Amino acid sequence: MVYTAFLTLFSHWRRHPGQLLALVAGLALATALWSGVQAINTEARTSYAEAAARLGQDQLDRLSRADGRPVPLADYVALRRAGYLVSPVITGEIRQGDARLRILGIDPLTAPPEAGAPALDGGDIDLASFFAPPGVVLMTEDTARSLPSGLPPILFRDGVPPNAAITDIGTAARLLDQPDPSYLLVARHQPSGLPPLAEATDLRLVSPGTDNDVSRLTDSFHLNLTAFGLLAFAVGLFIVHAAIGLAFEQRRATVRTLRALGMPLRGVLIAFGVELAGLALFSGALGLILGYAIAAALMPGVAGTLRGLYGAEIPGTLSFDPVWALAALGMTMAGATLAGAQALRRTARMPILAPANPRAWAQASARGMRVQALAAAILLITGAGLALFGGSLLTGFATLAALLLGAALILPAALGLILRLASGVARGAMAEWIFADTRQQLPGLSLALMALLLALAANIGVSTMVGSFRGTFIGWLDQRLAPELYVTTTDSEQAARLLTYLAPRTDVILPIVSVETTLAGRPGEVFGQRDHATYRDSWPLLQALPDAWDVLATGNAVLINEQLARFADLSLGDPLQIADGVTLPIAGVYSDYGNPAAQAIVTLDRFAVTFPDIGATRFALRLPAADAPDLARALREEFGLSEDAVINQAQIKRFSLDVFEQTFRVTGALNILTLGVAGFALLTSLLTLANLRLPQLAPVWALGLTRARLARLELMRSLILAALTFALALPFGLALAWVLLAIVNVEAFGWRLPMTIFPLDWLRLFALALVAAALAALSPALRLARVPATTLLKVFAHER
């Protein structure tokens, strides 16, 4: 019986393949975007977790120096001799031009089991050769594609983090020229009878999870992606809701007939449920495939972004995770249930002999509209409150969510109001009818229009942010990258020869020295630079003492980047410790986009005194721009420097812009997809309405309006609604941009950008919205233009 009912109901789709397509496409799109984003996030997170687990970061406490410098070897030995189970790690990065390799030097003799050091039982490692010079380094085959020179023999091992090599601590000490451990891992179980570790050492004990690890740094990025994924999913559900609603309305008569034939209600509901579940499963599977494809296509961009912006290494490839697939399918099922719940409920409540009268959906009552508007107002006020008083990334995103949801919810009421006002000033019966009829249609279209509003607002917001960012960033790059050439030497001996060679050939040589350290408790870098007009003229200072450069030149002050100033809440004149016993007042704050880490600048002399073991191997050269290419070529030939070791300004700018573009490529792609999905939602809604509106249009046709005219009016109505929606989306989009720039960016990256508006972009988007609406309305309008007169007549013939 249920089977028969199922077959009967399902036959509907055979007669309306377009609807079936809309339903499947909606579910598949929603699943695809959501699961694609989740796949990217999962892959990245797994990759961080692997990297962290490699050294037990996720489980083990660590000891490090408060100033971020290496732990003296003697301190390590003293702790061991006092009985504590700690294990040294020497880690650092080898850079040669673009080739970068993170070296993780572990001591297998003392590493706690949780540290998960590599298995040395692979057969190709001779134990003696692992420990004895020159040692061996373990890495993946991917990592080995681009490597700095001078490495010991390489062995391939799966599971080593990307762009990293694991080796014995002795080998790492030699490669990095650093005998002291970078930090100490603390075994979880210490021997009995010892005083607590914290009492035995001045080193800073950092518990897992509280450290500034990669996953925390990149959280904002993934939250961002997740938000977009959810938005896309929600928009996709609008389509599904529309398609299911339409199918339900059209099958009212069938359901009534089935019930009249004696089919119990439960049977009908089961048949509907099975149908929905089957469709959701099928579409979800389709969406999974699509989502995987989207994620795989975006993955290299995401990997590039994470590397460029956060220094986080993840593979540019995607692996299939069954948990991910199941979760996404579950999400699809839940979404389909949500979208179909209304239809099922109405079927359940339908009186057995009620006239099967398809109306243009249930008219939203004025009361319903008021409730929705009230909810919207509350959301918007909450959003404003969060924006004003929230202070974290999460409240930033909560503000975004409140803003978007509020905007969507208030849309029907706002449109209704506008239309009512418009009909007030409308002259002539025709115009009044159009406005009244449009208002009457609003409830049916409101979901699709809300989707359109979300997509438009997100588009405006994100493109304003990206545009503002790009403009500021390019200007800043121009200022900051003033030197014509940048040269990196391999060692100080080569640097000395280079300087002799360069002296007569350049105007100025500006050494660049830096050391990785901890600033105000965060990982950061201290730079030393010479006092020179290059910096005085072009370094972009956001805040500065009146004579900041002169104060800096005395060696008794420090410049810090905006990130550090914001994170540590530092301002002009505040003291900053840059090394043990060296604390300097802040003379200025400079903007430093694209860098997540804290940074401070002192003079070259101050740097040399504070960090005596670090010599200059990088140099910025000033010379006539026209001579730069020749000198670059000469340097490469004369000193055998690699392509990457001599970089001209233009190359750096290109590289920086590439990183920048990578960062927003993903966002841009998701944006376009969302808009596409919204257009599709509009199409399905209009299709739904088109069939149901015949009873309303037939009298107008009977009064003498031609079908072609009616169709044109339908088209126009869609355009008007899209235009009005756009008008509402604009302020919300700008508000969105403001939240992104002033709250989310500051929290996520530590810098604030001036907001620039791009009216031309809006025009483009406006045109896009109209095109989308026109495309969506075209097919229903055409159908109306060609509807046989008999069909319209039937409206009067069938007294339903």
Added chain:
Amino acid sequence: MNVKIWTVCISLLATPLCAQGFAGLGTEAQGFAMPERPALFSFPTDHGPHPDYRIEWWYLTATLTGADGTDYGVQWTLFRSAIAPGDSQGWDTSQLWMGHAGLTTPDAHFSAERLARGGIGQAGARPDPFAAWIDDWAMTSTAAAGADALDALTVTARGPDFAYDLALAATGPLIFHGDGGYSVKSDQGQASYYYSQPFYNVTGTLDLPDGAIAVTGQAWLDREWSSQPLSDQQDGWDWVSLHFDNGARLMGFTLRGSGGGAYSSATWISPDGTVQSYPDGALTMTPLAQTEVAGRTVPTEWRIELPDRGLDVTTTPLNPQSWMDVSVSYWEGPIRMQGTHPGRGYLEMTGYD
């Protein structure tokens, strides 16, 4: 990393099991110094490490008694193992160190292990003033000036759930095994330098989960180094150090050949420190009872005979489950002897895999 595999190998270097495991060890000692006859010792220098030899150990066993008469046993061992001959400072050292500590009670056996590399001060040994250490485990000389450095020692170690602190005072001289300290280990000529201080009286404290226990007793320190101590035909050994109630002592071992043969050696130490060495075949060790220990069958009761001294004793362990649960595990624990020469001693058995 697979510490297990790695330590299997360094342990192989450091115990007679190496014959089977580590490429090259049983056959060639590339670049390492080899023990030579006659053995010429120079103290205190030879109490310290010999980095030109591949392996070396400082091996202390103590049979102890608490105030209530309960028997205990303690083991403290520091192994040195070289990847290449010679020593250097810093991370590039070729010297690796391993410590084992054991504590046996009638109902429990505790063991712990430490690994470290030389060159940075975390582990090592020095002749003067004598000390051997790894982390906070240490064997330190407290001997008076002019006396042999090993005449008085403090020995400490700490595991996850136990610790001990012992003071040792020797009542007799160092004794030398084999041919004046040149101890042959197979009929193919493999040998080591081997001397002992078997005359210690001990006082000290054991820290057990239930509290501290004051103990007294006797101890025996072995010093041994070599580069190729075993034949590749040998796969394990059974070794005893025995303190007889009459004041005499016996060191004896049997190296079990993989073909079923055995190579034995013994040193009889009179109460006055006079030494007599016995060649292969003089001592016989016969398993009497087997025990299931850590999934293996291990002979824990033995009959030991040295007819030349009229010795015929059977041994029973204080705790048959005296299993050293370290990277290369073995049985090591205190025993008592009954028969012609009652007394107490220590039994070590390796290679029961």
